[in-house]
Amino acid sequence: MTDPLQTRARDLIILGGGCAGLSLAARLARQRPGMALTVVEPRARYEEDRTWCGWRIAPHFFSDCVVSQWNKWRIAGPRRSLLLESSRYPYEMVSASLFYEKARASIHSSPHAELLLAASAEEVVETADEVRVTLADGRVIRGPWAVDTRTQSRVLDPPWLWQNFVGYVVHCDGQEQFDSGVPALMEFQSPNQYADQHADQSPDQCAGQCAGQCAGQSPAQCVVQFMYTIPFAEDRFLFECTRFSKVPGEEQLLEAALVRWLGEHVGPRWRLERREAGSLPMAPPLPTHRRRVIPAGTRGGNMRVSTGYAFHRIQRWADACADSVLSTGRPVPPASNRLLDAMDEMFLRVLQQPSAPAAEIFTDLFASCPTDRLVRFLSGVPRASDLWPVASGLPWGRFLHETPALASGWLRGAKGEP
16 A cells, blocks of 8 residues: 655656647657656546637647537627638537546556546645745655645736636527527627616626626726637537636626527526536736746646637647657646737727727628638637738727737847837
8 A cells, every 4th residue: 555655756746637738748758658747636536627619720639539620610790790701711610528538548558657536635835956845735746846736826017917717518498599510609689788787777786697697896897898609519508708808707797698598598498407607817927036937727827818718728738748748758848839829909998998898899801801710810820921911800900909008028038028
């Protein structure tokens, strides 16, 4: 029996067994079975808790976990609805359960790789030549490198936002108005839509329905709100209410808005299968002075700041990081592009200008830019020739107003300043 206080040496420690941690571990376990690899994950078991979607720019390690893909999708703005199409870059959905199954099987296939469930890192100490991780049960794991993919509590300053969402996977009957072959990526709503319903009530009166959040406070923090609809089958859908907001959380408010939307568009004939919710920072990673603890996932900047897409960016990082570990022994953080980062910052600034309706900005951009070029840009892998068509679809007057901030942000990044 293993002594719980035993100190064990490993080649690599991965903190967090979510999408980023498992994506890296699965590749390393497959490509170098002799590597002593440990993944530390607090959850006790994995279940279907996420819906990962995005445009497939290139095949990836988990391509066999894709369960649906679409070459058409809808965007519905305040003035028009768009049906967009790309034969080159399908919008695909990855099954979380298949992803977890494949990743765990890859790790278990390696005699020296391990996934520690129901384990949390209480202390992470870096020295000149190693990282020591003390677990909650007293075990100590040490190694030359650690990759930290754990979620990170933080405060966001302007212009950075939170992507807050609550989604229901439901079975519904007789809903011919929903196209089971086309996802609706953005169906924009008024942030005050739910608050207006209770405008004549005090917070105490409506607390039982939405905890008082609908009484004007939270909608003022909202930059843009939209419904996201993904068809799983003819009678099974993901309906998700999403906000880009100045504050995190807002689950009660979003859930109330989602239930109200379901009542209006689906009626009473729906059955909840599962729920998913989250609050993701649409912000660059925090600066770190650690040399041997490499940040990844949302902690390290794997999520595209302006859109919130992360899965395919994580796969590209996992490929690069695994290649680096296998060739040099050293993991690498997600790659950054100063120009794209500065454009993301400018975009979020413009979305928050009082005179700039965010829903119209998004809709106009999808309408004016060639679809494949915009898909590459939104996915974070634009070609040089994509930048002008994207930029020309944006409201130039508002963006020129933010040009000094763009230049300042780019220069700070060039100098390595936070």
